[in-house]
Amino acid sequence: MPAPSTVSDARLATMAKALAHPARIAILRTLARRSCICGEIVEELQLAQSTVSQHLKVLKTAGWITGVIDGPRTCYSLDPESVSDFRFMLEPALEQWEVACTCSADSSCP
């Protein structure tokens, strides 16, 4: 029997990839605090506007956030459902991995 899952691992990897940059983590933290922000993020992180826009796009594509256009600006928010999905995919695995023994019995190991 092969390792379980593998189906949703693609999505898990995609969301992890979007998380794999300090600037994007910072953006998520910011959105968690005051929800709905656009170019204010540019001030908070000291990055060019185009760079921030790209990071937002990555987060949006991966599903972490949603963007609602509000006149000339776009209002970004965390997508709680996707956060929930991510937790549901990741946490059972992490729990299992944390208790994995350092070296199991049926193995070709020292």
Place this chain on the structure above:
Amino acid sequence: MPAPSTVSDARLATMAKALAHPARIAILRTLARRSCICGEIVEELQLAQSTVSQHLKVLKTAGWITGVIDGPRTCYSLDPESVSDFRFMLEPALEQWEVACTCSADSSCP
């Protein structure tokens, strides 16, 4: 006040980055099952040996796994401590993010 954390976000991002590939997730799942494997992973995933070796290096560098050389082979295992670190860094954030409202009050939003 800026967003909290940012200190360990670098490490969080690093570990997330290592997680951001289906093959590496598969490797972690495998190691969680039977611990201590080396080239058996090459069979499980259908990838070249050098590719698997690289993925193992990425996981090791990020701290997810440890490698103990055992004669001619190397025995890899999950590092429960790092898994724990990762959980400790990530889960509080995820909990917070999941309950973040879609659009908060003090915001320039619709």
Place this chain on the structure above:
DNA sequence: ATCGTATATCGTCGATTAACGATAAGAGAT
């Protein structure tokens, strides 16, 4: 209709990633 603001997109650059085959290095066994 035009101006100003806000944001997305384009094009570019250097750096990194992912994959592979080929080669080197280490440890046992003959």
Place this chain on the structure above:
DNA sequence: ATCTCTTATCGTTAATCGACGATATACGAT
């Protein structure tokens, strides 16, 4: 000492990432 097996590393390739400035687009206000 040599052969074999296992794994790490090297070199290459195409693709992607991260950052930026410049430009285009969209909207609201004048």
